[in-house]
Amino acid sequence: MEAMETSDYFESYEDLDVHKLMLQDGPRNRAYKDAILSNKNEFKDKVVLDVGAGTGILSVYCAQAGAKTVYAVEASNISRIAEQIVRENKYEDVIKVLNKKVEDVILPEKVDIIVSEWMGFYLLHEAMLDSVIIARDKFLKPDGLMFPESATLYSVPCSVPSMYEYWQDVDGVSMQHLGMKIRENASKKPLTEIVTPEALLCDPEVVIWLDLREVTLDDIKSIEMRHVAVANKQGQYQGICLWFTCTFPSVVTEPFTLSTEPEEPSTHWKQTVIVLPTSIQVEGGSPIAYDITLTRSEENNRRYAIEVTMLDPDEVEHPEYCPCHLTKCILVRAMLEKYEKDEMPNMPDK
Template identity: 70%
Template structure:
């Protein structure tokens, strides 16, 4: 992926259409609002730091939930809109909008809570989490709360008909050559689109789990994991789909999760898909193996290089209860099932 410098990064957030997109994301807004309202007892009378406050909607949620003071920090010129939103909602006595990078500001006190909507495509794109980690280490009281407090990145094998089958017949015209050009471009940069749940071919595998109370920026530099997935249906293996979930603190209420799973309500993040150069027909039980790597770019630490290496499923270790159709796994399953049956009391 091509990188942008820090100035370009903050200037990009002065585009009102970006904020319109985020503010129109019902699932995003609903998850933050519910998590904040459900924890009103923990928020009442507390101090909050909103990192990358944007137009200030999360700060307003906290103020309305009873926070004593909210510091809304925004580095781009959108801070002016946040100031207007605060005034419009008559919350100037609670919310203080601060124009600056969180790494360069000072606060008169440590805070009880940090909130941020830092997630990018495939969770880590734009690396705003670095700023949240910095703020946590500098400004959060010991035992303070993080909204969200954890995040998980998933991967699954999928079909991508928009990059393959669609171009076989466009209103009666074969355009496979154009589809090939699109796939060549997609090999340099993953695509962002909503994937139909029917096109997910395997159960999701956990790529990365982050505890926002403990993760460091260094932990995010180089992520590499080997995956073995098993097709749960017949289909055409054409890509690897990435999505994430975020969990919020919960005290005596049902935990709130913001999910970008293809089966959940669509979000502005959609899903990130790495398109394969070729397609493979699979049947139920087919083992699919690959190594997925996300490495922070040296020239721009807000961007990541994503690499996928296809592996031979015969040459990597399978889990004990693997349900693929390889003979070795069928035999192991049969032995385990017999052992379990024999272990049952008569």
């Protein structure tokens, strides 16, 4: 069963529409291109490993940056097209396409840099990060670089009007019963759609931050985080929105970032939404408490099960400086402000 799932995964990347979608994602391409070509001194005459090379675009960027050798590892048959792309760009003396899983690859040398576009929906979907970690531990020199070098997954309560308000009036017909059934189905599988900044009800919270130079396979087996968010406006609490950012190393400028947050230009990842079974009216200053858990599926280790548990904000511990309107938090803020004021030295009169 597991072998079949792995085979299906790689076969899915032989679908040209998948690569068309990724290659038409301008923010994705530009983030990698800028990060690589702005670090030419790091790539010049270096050995690079591209994990999950696909059609080879990242390998070509590395060659353009002056890499001596690029090992473009791609397990699916799209590697045949990658070979043509390499020849088309006249880098066949630099880029070596290897049609294997990276776990099965044997290289004649250690590499200076690992490049990979491994991120799936809500960052971890498809679990390609496993292959990057294995490649890092097997091939990367101790002082080697990772592109990207870190990744962060965020969550934030949001409105989901496409799953609620839309069904109240479909061209003059109320279809709320159908909307309820659609939400029931959506609760079993997260949605992938564009979320507008206006739909966000709170400031985002970090679910997990990954240092790609140190993260282990055990670190990403199961992730659990409790959030106590505070609504910064009135709205309908109808779901949890997830997005991620990735950071690339840079020795000459600020680190380059690829972001899929709603305020940034849209990418093919869009955002991920976990739809709640009911819509809850919240006011500005209202606390929203929930647990979010991502657990690797036992049936398919390339997928994660996502669970959101709604909590009673009165019954969970709040952050020390929680700005919500609950009495206990107002009292704590007042005490902290008084303490800070009393601790400050008296200024002499002028």
